[in-house]
Amino acid sequence: NAGVMQNPRHLVRRRGQEARLRCSPMKGHSHVYWYRQLPEEGLKFMVYLQKENIIDESGMPKERFSAEFPKEGPSILRIQQVVRGDSAAYFCASSPGQGMGDYTFGSGTRLTVV
């Protein structure tokens, strides 16, 4: 049973380019969450999605960031026109249901903006 799969592991983008981060939840998990970890800090919540629905995006920056979890395929976190401050580790997690204990993270995508 594969865990939460994220790709790519490392992503380098020049300022102004777009970054697309992908996440496939654990088998049997229908709830997906994205978190961002800045250097030397803990993780901060960004967005919570179920299939075809954004449930809570209160942690998402108002501009340039978007997320989706389509009916088929992985969840995508998209960052348009990246800036140096977007450099961080982006982690995806999944859970089987709302507020349930089994909340498992992927290995993350480390985005570097040059």
Place this chain on the structure above:
Amino acid sequence: GEDVEQSLFLSVREGDSSVINCTYTDSSSTYLYWYKQEPGAGLQLLTYIFSNMDMKQDQRLTVLLNKKDKHLSLRIADTQTGDSAIYFCAEIRYGNNRLAFGKGNQVVVIP
């Protein structure tokens, strides 16, 4: 606000016990978690405890929850060099799905 606090650094000798502490502010927390993060790696779920429990033991790990003081601790028995990592506590609040994390506690195990 989302205030989960942890001390920053702990050094421990191999074979000794480690205790990592965490305080949280919201009494409506339902689940409390401990995650381990090794350098350059993702977060590994170590254990979690439901808020109606006081203690949970899983092999070398013991979690203690003091709801009155909003204090959570993780004890690692017989600490090994492979336990060197950053440990994060996190909480989920009732009616919410987001995890609120502390800043982490770096544990360094000295052989």
